[in-house]
Amino acid sequence: MRDLHVSSADLSGPCLKDELLKEKLLKPARDIRSILRWGYPKFATVRFVADHFQLSLEERHILTRVIMPPDRIVSRINKKMECTGIKDRDLLLDGYNVLLSVDSLLKKEPMWFCDDGYIRDTRYYFSKAKQAEDIEEALNAVLKFLSKTGPKSVIFLLDAQISRSGELAGFIRHKMKEYGISGEARTSKAADFELKTEGGSSEKKIVLATSDGIIIDSALEVLDIPACLMEKMGIEPIRLY
Incomplete structure (x- = not known):
């Protein structure tokens, strides 16, 4: 599957909302992954980063669902x-x-x-x-x-x-x-x-x-x-x- 790339001219309605949400969560997601590589527990890490970025409950849940500790990824794939x-x-x-x-x-x-x-x-x-x-x-x-x-x-x-x-x-x-x-x-x-x-x-x-x-x-x-x-x-x- 190719990556999701949407130009500003194509953004409307739900598509715009999803793209804005993605942009908002990209930096927190990167920070969480970086911390998890050091072996820190997932849920505490998500909470720490989400508090720093003042994320909503829904946004925290998305990060929890999407991001996985390194030791889970290869086995599941x-x-x-x-x-x-x-x-x-x-x-x-x-x-x-x-x-x-x-x-x-x-x-x-x-x-x-x-x-x-x-x-x-x-x-x-x-x-x-x-x-x-x-x-x-x-x-x-x-x-x-x-x-x-x-x-x-x-x-x-x-x-x-x-x-x-x-x-x-x-x-x-x-x-x-x-x-x-x-x-x-x-x-x-x-x-x-x-x-x-x-x-x-x-x-x-x-x-x-x-x-x-x-x-x-x-x-x-x-x-x-x-x-x-x-x-x-x-x-x-x-x-x-």
């Missing part, structure tokens, strides 16, 4: 699969993580290229429950992508604690049949634990679709579906460097 690499493989999706990220993409919310090579948004971080209903368009986009990339089977795993997850799982199963995709959608009261366990099993060799860093750290192979869709659509993420 090495786990990332090519978009075409899941043919005839078993795929396990971190349901809300993937669907809500794709929903943000389709709604033209800022999508950030993070230091560990994954695409993340910041729109739903504080409240998944409030935003988990109107995602049919995102589901269609994901299923269309999967129908063309040909995984052997697909499992959508949803957090049972989020309201109406069971209903959404049923709807996903119905849509999977429409697209001719083999697999299932189900809920779990320990979704993160299951994702880590299944994705980290050397016997099952399951590909995990997520951008959750903690889950990525436990996985063997990871697919970044929002990044795949952005590449196909010709959409560039925002890069803080």
Whole structure:
């Protein structure tokens, strides 16, 4: 993907807002990365630099999501699969993580290229429950992508604690049949634990679709579906460097 370069003549509306936000965060991002190279803890470093630049809560959260300690970067990048690499493989999706990220993409919310090579948004971080209903368009986009990339089977795993997850799982199963995709959608009261366990099993060799860093750290192979869709659509993420 090429870098995001926007001329002043092309800036308008959300594009202008995103570009101004990027420019504001570039210097803090560089300072945080420089300090992290000395081994200082990430969250304390972000707080220290953000206090110095008098950043808002949203701006601090963006920096926390985008910037990674050096010891995490190489490991996570090495786990990332090519978009075409899941043919005839078993795929396990971190349901809300993937669907809500794709929903943000389709709604033209800022999508950030993070230091560990994954695409993340910041729109739903504080409240998944409030935003988990109107995602049919995102589901269609994901299923269309999967129908063309040909995984052997697909499992959508949803957090049972989020309201109406069971209903959404049923709807996903119905849509999977429409697209001719083999697999299932189900809920779990320990979704993160299951994702880590299944994705980290050397016997099952399951590909995990997520951008959750903690889950990525436990996985063997990871697919970044929002990044795949952005590449196909010709959409560039925002890069803080």
